Amino acid sequence: MTTFVDRVELHVAAGNGGHGCASVHREKFKPLGGPDGGNGGRGGDVILTVDQSVTTLLEYHHSPHRKATNGKPGEGGHRSGKDGQDLVLAVPDGTVVLDKAGNVLADLVGHGTSYVAAQGGRGGLGNAALASARRKAPGFALLGEPGDVCEIVLELKTVADVALVGYPSAGKSSLISVLSAAKPKIADYPFTTLVPNLGVVTAGSTVYTIADVPGLIPGASQGKGLGLEFLRHVERCSVLVHVLDTATLESDRDPVSDLDVIEEELRQYGGLDNRPRLVVLNKIDVPDGRDLAEMVRPDLQARGYRVFEVSAVAHTGLKELSFALAELVAAARAAQPKGEATRIVIRPKAVDDAGFTVTREEDGLFRVRGEKPERWVRQTDFNNDEAVGYLADRLNRLGVEEELMKAGARAGDGVAIGPEENAVVFDWEPSVMAGAEMLGRRGEDHRLEAPRPAAQRRRDRQAERDDAQREFDDFEPF
Numbered sequence: 001m002t003t004f005v006d007r008v009e010l011h012v013a014a015g016n017g018g019h020g021c022a023s024v025h026r027e028k029f030k031p032l033g034g035p036d037g038g039n040g041g042r043g044g045d046v047i048l049t050v051d052q053s054v055t056t057l058l059e060y061h062h063s064p065h066r067k068a069t070n071g072k073p074g075e076g077g078h079r080s081g082k083d084g085q086d087l088v089l090a091v092p093d094g095t096v097v098l099d100k101a102g103n104v105l106a107d108l109v110g111h112g113t114s115y116v117a118a119q120g121g122r123g124g125l126g127n128a129a130l131a132s133a134r135r136k137a138p139g140f141a142l143l144g145e146p147g148d149v150c151e152i153v154l155e156l157k158t159v160a161d162v163a164l165v166g167y168p169s170a171g172k173s174s175l176i177s178v179l180s181a182a183k184p185k186i187a188d189y190p191f192t193t194l195v196p197n198l199g200v201v202t203a204g205s206t207v208y209t210i211a212d213v214p215g216l217i218p219g220a221s222q223g224k225g226l227g228l229e230f231l232r233h234v235e236r237c238s239v240l241v242h243v244l245d246t247a248t249l250e251s252d253r254d255p256v257s258d259l260d261v262i263e264e265e266l267r268q269y270g271g272l273d274n275r276p277r278l279v280v281l282n283k284i285d286v287p288d289g290r291d292l293a294e295m296v297r298p299d300l301q302a303r304g305y306r307v308f309e310v311s312a313v314a315h316t317g318l319k320e321l322s323f324a325l326a327e328l329v330a331a332a333r334a335a336q337p338k339g340e341a342t343r344i345v346i347r348p349k350a351v352d353d354a355g356f357t358v359t360r361e362e363d364g365l366f367r368v369r370g371e372k373p374e375r376w377v378r379q380t381d382f383n384n385d386e387a388v389g390y391l392a393d394r395l396n397r398l399g400v401e402e403e404l405m406k407a408g409a410r411a412g413d414g415v416a417i418g419p420e421e422n423a424v425v426f427d428w429e430p431s432v433m434a435g436a437e438m439l440g441r442r443g444e445d446h447r448l449e450a451p452r453p454a455a456q457r458r459r460d461r462q463a464e465r466d467d468a469q470r471e472f473d474d475f476e477p478f
């Protein structure tokens, strides 16, 4: 597998929370034993974790849709539903997570670093958990919440010890192929390499990774050629190697001015000044190349570079080069030990703000936005009047009705809770919304009083639960 995919769009969906269960404890001679419906399980998260044995994003290129499992619904007898399983996706070291707009969400470096890309939905509370002194026998439970569904972009910034930089066709990929077991594409036209190649080199007891990047040309730091996009790969590498072409046929180029051009681009890109560098004069198997190499060597050395004359084709000078690189890599590692064991978990920032807003829109609709009211709406089973009453109570306690009143809402006005594309809209009628006249004393389940045979009641309840859960499970995010 030689393809190197370094940017993929990934569609992730966390698991939905399971619904809470509304159930009443039954025992012989004790017909009303109190609510015993368990809570729904949490939906599984989708988690990205750095695994150093993974080197490409190829897998996600092939299957970009990933979903964690749903939580199970709660059951009677205080049985909680099982949590959904987290889906852990292994990504290469150096993976950057972005949103569709290009904002960086996380930068994953170091084995074990994790990022929760999509959070599972909370399970709904069962009626046992909803019981209170005021509401002794709730005849409803909360729905599980849908899990996050989002699109993210993964980009790989190569984490190699050594980066080869240079003009197109200087022989960077050729060098990787002879220093390591990697078999990158090599050809005599510029920009053969479109995404970085990665190779593993063993020199003595040191093992290090080496990466090339697509050829750089003047203006690369401004995005010319394949430019900018690939300079980001160089950022992560601790040693830079200039690969200079001694046998180019372009009359306006020579190794020294090539070096100046590339150095200028690196400088403009920024942040790379402190990387140790050395110079490779390649293609000395070509007689003119060898002569030119001899000529420019003192000049390059005078600038403070260690210079290696090699031929990737004739395999000359490779051993010295690979050992010199091993030394630099070892020194860089000693200076900055990689925190292999650090496990950092990055979670998306919590959006649990207590506030909400009420705005009057042009068409006279009152829109309520806020994390809590929107969550409560998602948790509400609108087929159950008691559940709707409970929602109204919660909204009141938060002060939503008061704010609606202040904003000028009158009975019968339209109120929407949630964003435009996914809101619950109803006519505002506080007393109806609270379901007061239907319920009498709130918190009493009329079904408890209605004499239905126990078996029938059980069947009814199960059917209701099954319907609700099926509807929820059938929800297809993609």
Ligand SMILES: Nc1nc2c(ncn2[C@@H]2O[C@H](COP(=O)(O)OP(=O)(O)OP(=O)(O)O)[C@@H](O)[C@H]2O)c(=O)[nH]1
Residues within 6 Å of the ligand: 166, 167, 168, 169, 170, 171, 172, 173, 174, 175, 185, 186, 187, 188, 189, 190, 191, 192, 193, 194, 212, 213, 214, 215, 216, 282, 283, 284, 285, 286, 310, 311, 312, 313, 314
């Ligand atoms: N004679 C000679 N040719 C070489 C040598 N190294 C590479 N080449 C040739 O130079 C051409 C370009 O080599 P690549 O390794 O693809 O160059 P590159 O720097 O990776 O080029 P880009 O990927 O386009 O940036 C190929 O035709 C190679 O065969 C060498 O040491 N001697």
Ligand SMILES: [Mg+2]
Residues within 6 Å of the ligand: 172, 173, 174, 185, 192, 193, 212, 213, 214, 215
């Ligand atoms: Mg190449």
